[in-house]
Amino acid sequence: MIELEAIERTFQVGDQSVHALDNVTLTIRDGEYVAVMGPSGSGKSTLLNVLGLLDKPNSGIYKLGGIDTTHLDDNQQAQVRSAQVGFVFQTFHLIARLTAAENIELPMLLAGVPAKERVARAAALIAGVGLTDRAHHRPDQLSGGQRQRVAIARALVMKPNLLLADEPTGNLDTVSGREVIDLLEKLNRDGYTLIVVTHDPLIGARARRRVVMRDGKVIEDAAT
Amino acid sequence: MRPLDLLMFAGQSLRRARMRSSMMLLAVAIGVAAVIMLTALGEGARRYVTSEFASLGTNLVIVIPGRTSTGGVNPALMSGDTPRDLTLGDMEAVRRLPTVADAAPLVIGQGTVSSGRRERQTSVLGTTANWLNVRQWKLERGVFLPVAQSDRGGSVCVLGIRVARELYPDGDAVGQWLRIGDRRFRVIGIMGAEGRSIGFDAQDVVMIPVASALIMYNKTSLFRILIQARDRDLMQTTRVQVIDVLRKRHQNEQDVTVVTQDAMLTTFNGIFAALTAALAGIAGISLLVAGILIMNVMLVAVSQRTAEIGLLKALGAKPRQITSMFLTEAILLASVGALIGLAVGETATAVMRRMLPIDAVAPRWATLAAIGIAVLSGLVFGILPALRAARLDPVLALARKI
Numbered sequence: 001m002i003e004l005e006a007i008e009r010t011f012q013v014g015d016q017s018v019h020a021l022d023n024v025t026l027t028i029r030d031g032e033y034v035a036v037m038g039p040s041g042s043g044k045s046t047l048l049n050v051l052g053l054l055d056k057p058n059s060g061i062y063k064l065g066g067i068d069t070t071h072l073d074d075n076q077q078a079q080v081r082s083a084q085v086g087f088v089f090q091t092f093h094l095i096a097r098l099t100a101a102e103n104i105e106l107p108m109l110l111a112g113v114p115a116k117e118r119v120a121r122a123a124a125l126i127a128g129v130g131l132t133d134r135a136h137h138r139p140d141q142l143s144g145g146q147r148q149r150v151a152i153a154r155a156l157v158m159k160p161n162l163l164l165a166d167e168p169t170g171n172l173d174t175v176s177g178r179e180v181i182d183l184l185e186k187l188n189r190d191g192y193t194l195i196v197v198t199h200d201p202l203i204g205a206r207a208r209r210r211v212v213m214r215d216g217k218v219i220e221d222a223a224t
Numbered sequence: 225m226r227p228l229d230l231l232m233f234a235g236q237s238l239r240r241a242r243m244r245s246s247m248m249l250l251a252v253a254i255g256v257a258a259v260i261m262l263t264a265l266g267e268g269a270r271r272y273v274t275s276e277f278a279s280l281g282t283n284l285v286i287v288i289p290g291r292t293s294t295g296g297v298n299p300a301l302m303s304g305d306t307p308r309d310l311t312l313g314d315m316e317a318v319r320r321l322p323t324v325a326d327a328a329p330l331v332i333g334q335g336t337v338s339s340g341r342r343e344r345q346t347s348v349l350g351t352t353a354n355w356l357n358v359r360q361w362k363l364e365r366g367v368f369l370p371v372a373q374s375d376r377g378g379s380v381c382v383l384g385i386r387v388a389r390e391l392y393p394d395g396d397a398v399g400q401w402l403r404i405g406d407r408r409f410r411v412i413g414i415m416g417a418e419g420r421s422i423g424f425d426a427q428d429v430v431m432i433p434v435a436s437a438l439i440m441y442n443k444t445s446l447f448r449i450l451i452q453a454r455d456r457d458l459m460q461t462t463r464v465q466v467i468d469v470l471r472k473r474h475q476n477e478q479d480v481t482v483v484t485q486d487a488m489l490t491t492f493n494g495i496f497a498a499l500t501a502a503l504a505g506i507a508g509i510s511l512l513v514a515g516i517l518i519m520n521v522m523l524v525a526v527s528q529r530t531a532e533i534g535l536l537k538a539l540g541a542k543p544r545q546i547t548s549m550f551l552t553e554a555i556l557l558a559s560v561g562a563l564i565g566l567a568v569g570e571t572a573t574a575v576m577r578r579m580l581p582i583d584a585v586a587p588r589w590a591t592l593a594a595i596g597i598a599v600l601s602g603l604v605f606g607i608l609p610a611l612r613a614a615r616l617d618p619v620l621a622l623a624r625k626i
Binding site for chain 2: 049052054055074075078079081082083085087089093095096097098106107109110111112114115154158
């Protein structure tokens with residue numbers, strides 16, 4: 001359960017202050033599939049960063065699973081990110097020197113999971129995204145779609161309940177994009193709460209709930 | 225994060241940045257190797273001098289004519305009097321002291337020695353039979369100078385082995401005649417090959433009775449009296465007694481300088497230990513420079529890997545974890561660099577030991593300090609970049625392209 005209440009986020013750009021989130025109040029229940037849409041600069045990425053605890057609102061209350069996260073310190077927020085949030089980025093953000101399997105293991109490495117368990121869990125996930133034969137390839141030896149599937153496997157490895165995807169198909173061709181969306185939707189059906197920031201009207205049309213933003217405000221919030 | 229994982233992760237990212245890592249390894253390795261090599265040189269010099277002094281003999285107390293002390297004013301010297309001669313009588317008096325095991329006089333000169341048409345320049349030492357005890361030189365063949373009373377000269381000589389070989393290349397020197405200047409001496413013995421110490425080489429001397437040397441070089445005073453104390457603990461007592469006896473014999477004036485082997489050793493040890501420490505300090509500066517290089521390169525690494533740091537934060541890395549990840553890299557680099565430096569330094573000192581006549585071994589403290597300082601500089605100079613990495617804003621960091 002995600003509860004945003006009167007979230008404000010302003011940035012200082014030069015001598016101008018930009019209202020990235022303007023009094024956003026939003027509730028997202030567990031297992032929902034939400035597409036956040038809107039033009040560039042509408043605040044949708046900031047919303048995602050706030051949801052993922054990468055960014056702190058200037059004011060307002062953000063409760064994740066009933067816990068007020070706005071008063072947690074950096075370490076506690078890192079803990080919440082580690083345990084409850086999985087990120088999928090437009091540019092994949094795989095570490096180039098690590099193999100696909102090692103990239104997937106990374107969150108477990110940070111959390112101090114023993115090596116044996118890491119290998120087993122990474123192998124299971126990589127099989128789940130259909131890349132077992134690519135497990136020991138480096139990102140530069142993988143196609144865009146394969147990279148994004150590795151990134152999704154990495155997002156799942158700590159068994160979070162919230163998946164945050166920022167333009168997951170933005171750098172992919174139509175076919176790979178389609179595969180990635182299929183994968184994310186399957187995960188949503190398996191119970192993950194899925195929030196996708198996207199320009200892609202196709203995803204917007206498929207999501208069960210659309211949140212449209214403009215100038216930091218939610219201007220449309222509709223179930224489809 | 226588990227310590228082993230931390231280490232592996234650091235190792236992986238260092239291997240990836242091969243050029244950067246090898247430059248840092250090189251800098252640290254040079255620093256550590258420099259400390260090891262320079263201190264080995266200093267220590268080698270110290271050991272060399274120490275062993276030279278030790279080879280003088282054991283428990284030596286040496287009497288030098290003239291007062292070299294700077295303490296106080298000697299009225300006799302002020303009025304222009306020269307020090308009294310150090311005589312054979314003085315030596316006999318000293319030799320009778322209960323704490324003295326033996327004593328030998330020494331007169332030194334240079335001479336042209338010749339046999340037939342062969343001739344060479346060499347040191348000529350005038351002394352007595354006691355010399356063998358005091359200096360612990362070994363006789364190779366024949367007999368040493370006679371035990372005759374020290375004030376009676378004699379026309380006999382003992383040769384260093386090299387002098388013997390060169391002047392008598394085709395036969396036994398013992399029994400032959402040798403010409404020193406315009407005097408003739410009968411060769412009665414040859415010194416062994418061992419024994420070299422400050423000033424002269426036992427292989428390259430001609431030894432004659434002290435009285436003959438005094439006459440030949442027209443001297444009234446001995447160059448030195450070498451005294452062997454009965455025991456190491458008695459050296460100071462002996463020194464005091466010798467000064468006492470000689471003062472009584474010299475109209476109650478102390479006009480000799482008496483040094484103990486110990487005191488000289490201690491002085492030279494001190495000088496060379498200071499030299500070694502100074503060399504270590506100079507070499508240590510290169511370690512500092514290496515540390516600053518580590519900091520620079522780590523700062524570059526942090527800005528190159530901004531996106532990675534953002535990702536790590538998104539994946540749940542705590543600020544402290546990011547700090548320790550980058551610190552581990554810096555320390556790992558410094559440690560590996562130190563080990564390489566250790567290997568290079570040890571190899572270089574081994575080569576030095578082969579090429580130079582000194583026993584070049586880096587003192588343990590210097591080796592440990594070099595490694596310690598290298599690792600410490602990795603830690604100290606790694607902190608700033610690591611903290612910078614930990615403080616990066618994850619949103620801005622992620623916005624950077626990988």
